[in-house]
Amino acid sequence: MLKYSIKRLLQSLFTLFIIVTVVFLLMRLLPEEGYFGDAYEKLDEAQKEAILTNMGLRDPMHIQLMNFYKNLIKGDLGESITFRPKVPVMEIIKDKVPYSLYFGLASIGISLLVGVGLGIAMARNKSKFWDKFGTGYVVFIRAVPAAVYFLFKQIYITGVFKLPMLFKIDNPKTWILPTISMSLGGIASYAMWIRRYMVDELNKDYVKLARAKGLESKKIMVRHVFRNAFVPMAQYLPATILFTIAGSIYIESLYSIPGMGGLLVEVIKRQDNTLVQALVLIYSSIGIVGLFLGDILMAIFDPRIKLQRKGGAR
Amino acid sequence: MEDRKVILSVRDLVIKFRLRGDILTAIREASLDLYEGESLAIVGESGSGKSVFTKSFMGLLDANGWIDAGSIIFEGEDLAQYKIEKDWLKIRGKKIAMVFQDPMTSLNPLKTVGKQVQEAIELHQGIKGEEAKDLAISILEDVGIHDPENRYKQYPHEFSGGMRQRVVIAIAVACNPQILICDEPTTALDVTIQAQILELLKGLKDKYNLTTIYITHDLGVVANVADRIAVMYAGDIIEIGKCEEVFYNPQHPYTWALLSSLPQLGVKGHDLFTIKGTPPNLFYEIKGDAFAPRNPRALKIDFVKRPPYFQVSPTHKAKTWLLDPRAPKVDPPESIRVLRQQWEVGNNG
Known part of the structure; x- marks a missing residue:
């Protein structure tokens, strides 16, 4: 287990290294106007050249890359160029993460609780009311574009419950709607997957054996079926949780939450290369760490996953 | 064996399933006495109902199946009347x-x-x-x-x-x-x-x-x-008896056919015996002896009236009109005659 974890960790670091290097090199291929922002028109060639040299962009490519990694090890991701000039990248991100993290975690909590509950109810009452109700909900949420039912919610729910629309940090009532909005999709997918995996498990022979040995169906559900059905979901849980840092573009802009959502799109548009690099580094680390933790979690839950040796199960 | 205690007694059990709107009768008035401490084998081809029959003793029928009639008496209670899980938990x-x-x-x-x-x-x-x-x-x-x-x-x-x-x-x-x-x-x-x-x-x-x-x-x-064998065909036990009785002195034409298909009883150089046709469609009501359409030795009455059990010995009975005293003499296949001879020799010597 430990050996496997270390091996996977090294692999992850290597993947990360490749991603960051490729992105770094690709960024150097972009046109250079972006580095000057609005000042581009006013500067002459010599000034531009001076600025670029000053930023180290005229050094040979491998030196630039070395410098980038040296700073990275020191924890310095550089300063923003055009988005908020001269502000350290970490500062910008640090301000935004808490909002995205709060809403993300709250919505995952609600999604898991309600979604898994609904999924279990659906699996236990297959082809009956709860199953049909849940299926209806899942189909609706997944098929109808979010904008449609968000609009509906804007118009009616805000009116009926007297909930304020826009997010204000010091008014807890304004936190409710965005949290619910973010949970709707999660509830649908957790319900769908739990139902699916539980129905799969329910049809397996070991459930029949458990029944034949006299275990009541409630206990079969809890001790055997639910536990086994949750394993395939556990794999994706860490990645899902970590990715809440990235925020939700749509919901954050809808409620004007100053979170991370949309930041990457924004800084690419503004060609803020240091910020783009930093964000790509963060997002890919999240993805890789998430998958890594997922695999470890899965291996803890499922004894059939042999970690050290390759080859058949038996 | 007769003096042994009956531990489980099944009487005229009928089990039906609903499949795509149609109703299938998987067990047709089957009866069985299970003696304490014995070892009983239920044999039959796929789909003859042997699994369903025993699953009903534990309330493990699939959700689309139910006990339509009959009784399963165990320790003074009729398991066929059990409806809810709580009852079955006492048994399972x-x-x-x-x-x-x-x-x-x-x-x-x-x-x-x-x-x-x-x-x-x-x-x-x-x-x-x-x-x-x-x-x-x-x-x-x-x-x-x-x-x-x-x-x-x-x-x-x-x-x-x-x-x-x-x-x-x-x-x-x-x-x-x-x-x-x-x-x-x-x-x-x-x-x-x-x-x-x-x-x-x-x-x-x-x-x-x-x-x-x-x-x-x-x-x-x-x-x-x-110790004992029960032969099942189309949802009914058509012959039951001690192991030796059913093996060496089978009475029902289906049991004959089943034993004749054993490779051990085949004659070298001849094709292995196979039973022609397929088991009856359980979606329809079966008239007479369920095996009659596949039985080359079937009597006329086999297609009209369902045979009752005829006692062969105190421990051996079979559901075939061939055992009726009025029935014409029908010779079993050769391999079965050989078995009977061995049996008689064994009993006399």
Whole structure:
């Protein structure tokens, strides 16, 4: 287990290294106007050249890359160029993460609780009311574009419950709607997957054996079926949780939450290369760490996953 | 055998299933007396209803099936009247336990083997924790698993097929039942392992004082383990008797056909005997003897009236008009005549 974890960790670091290097090199291929922002028109060639040299962009490519990694090890991701000039990248991100993290975690909590509950109810009452109700909900949420039912919610729910629309940090009532909005999709997918995996498990022979040995169906559900059905979901849980840092573009802009959502799109548009690099580094680390933790979690839950040796199960 | 106590008595059981809007009759007024301590084999081809018949003793019919008529009397109660799970929990495992066909899928892959045996013990034997664990280990040893202390902690995927079947048997035994139903316990195993498992089941039957029912289509298994044989066809028991009686002096044309298809009874150089046609469609009502359409020796009455049981000996009876005193003399196939001769020689000498 430990050996496997270390091996996977090294692999992850290597993947990360490749991603960051490729992105770094690709960024150097972009046109250079972006580095000057609005000042581009006013500067002459010599000034531009001076600025670029000053930023180290005229050094040979491998030196630039070395410098980038040296700073990275020191924890310095550089300063923003055009988005908020001269502000350290970490500062910008640090301000935004808490909002995205709060809403993300709250919505995952609600999604898991309600979604898994609904999924279990659906699996236990297959082809009956709860199953049909849940299926209806899942189909609706997944098929109808979010904008449609968000609009509906804007118009009616805000009116009926007297909930304020826009997010204000010091008014807890304004936190409710965005949290619910973010949970709707999660509830649908957790319900769908739990139902699916539980129905799969329910049809397996070991459930029949458990029944034949006299275990009541409630206990079969809890001790055997639910536990086994949750394993395939556990794999994706860490990645899902970590990715809440990235925020939700749509919901954050809808409620004007100053979170991370949309930041990457924004800084690419503004060609803020240091910020783009930093964000790509963060997002890919999240993805890789998430998958890594997922695999470890899965291996803890499922004894059939042999970690050290390759080859058949038996 | 006659003086033995009847432990389970099934009378005129009818079991129906609803399939895509149609109703299928899987068991047609089947009756059976199970004697305490005996070992009964139910044989028949696929779809003859042998599994469904025994599953109904434990309330394990699929959701689309139900007991339509008849009774299953066990310890003074009629199991056919049980409707809710709470009733069945008094029977399942505690009184009647079952060993399933496929050991590869019968165990929960994410729980240790020991915990799964222990779960059955804690459920039925009123002990918990360490004490239950010790008992689980000793039962694992009883079913022939070496080094049970370590094996207790292992997961099903670390066991071979035969070993897993031993664990499934251990779970059944751990319930401490009176009746053990083995639903094709060796079908999924290879031949060398089959013999070991049958030997094990025979040993456990004596040690734990079990009454056993084997469901199988393998007559070789039957010969090995059974005191009595019940032959099932189209949802009814058409012949039942002591092992030797059914093997050497079969009466029903279906039993003849079944035995004639055994490779051991074939004649070298001749094609193996096969039963022509297919089993009747259970969606329709069956008239007369269900086997008549496939039976070249069928009498006229076989197509009109369902035969009752005719007693051959105190322990042997069959549902065929051939046993009626008014029936014409019909000769069984040659292989069956040979068997009868051996039987007569054996009885006289």
